[in-house]
């Protein structure tokens with residue numbers, strides 16, 4: 862069954878449940894470093910870290926908020 866055009870993708874839905882993170886530091890005006898785990902990803906604007914759930918939007922790090930998941 863094909864998804865309806867009004868249905869959000871999981872990625873779109875997850876990106877709406879985010880908040881700015883305190884666990885980050887600016888590298889320059891374009892990249893931020895995530896400090897949430899040992900990988901300490903340097904993340905350019907418009908990209909996500911290795912985990913794919915923390916991402917740089919406009920030079921600020923955004924992280925999941927308001928939901929619980931498991932695999």
Ligand code: SF4
Pocket residue numbers: 895896897898899900901902909910911912913914915
């Ligand atoms: S973006 Fe994800 S993988 Fe990278 S340091 Fe942060 S928590 Fe770790």
